[in-house]
Amino acid sequence: MFGVPLATRSSAGWVYPLTPLARLTRALRVALGWGLLALALLALILGVLWGVPAWAAASSPAYALAKARAGEDRELPPFLGSPVECERVPTHYRLGGDASSFRFWVQGPRGRALVNAQVEGERVTRFSLIRVRFGE
Structure with a gap:
């Protein structure tokens, strides 16, 4: 799910399985990161689509x-x-x-x-x- 690992490795080298809550928390963090990236990209696109024509009108x-x-x-x-x-x-x-x-x-x-x-x-x-x- 969202590329979240199913286990974690300790500093001693032991592999511990993640609890369902830990997996959900990691998945939500990954999804939130992608969501924020998508919102930033959308804001940039809308800024260019609105800003360039408005700048052209204001400087005409x-x-x-x-x-x-x-x-x-x-x-x-x-x-x-x-x-x-x-x-x-x-x-x-x-x-x-x-x-x-x-x-x-x-x-x-x-x-x-x-x-x-x-x-x-x-x-x-x-x-x-x-x-x-x-x-x-």
């Missing part, structure tokens, strides 16, 4: 344009105060060759706002305020 020129538009917007300072800062990685993003869309949080001294921006080419074509939360 289109997202930089959307963040710059949020900093220049006239609607946000009355709600959030000044200065406003955007989150590093957008909450939702869709990158395309000619058009990209982003949904991200903008935070100011008075609260947070969720905004939606669509970038086509070198300019922001749509910018809208979705939700405002005060006191966060």
Whole structure:
């Protein structure tokens, strides 16, 4: 069972059979080790599958344009105060060759706002305020 030995050897060279409880304990330790290895591997795979596209979206020129538009917007300072800062990685993003869309949080001294921006080419074509939360 899981490659667990059925006996152990003493320092004097005697062979003692393992009790069922000792065999179960060793088998559980081996299974736990493999389970933790599988979880670590799964976490690594999911980290790469989520992290690489998110990093690509956050470092794209289109997202930089959307963040710059949020900093220049006239609607946000009355709600959030000044200065406003955007989150590093957008909450939702869709990158395309000619058009990209982003949904991200903008935070100011008075609260947070969720905004939606669509970038086509070198300019922001749509910018809208979705939700405002005060006191966060």
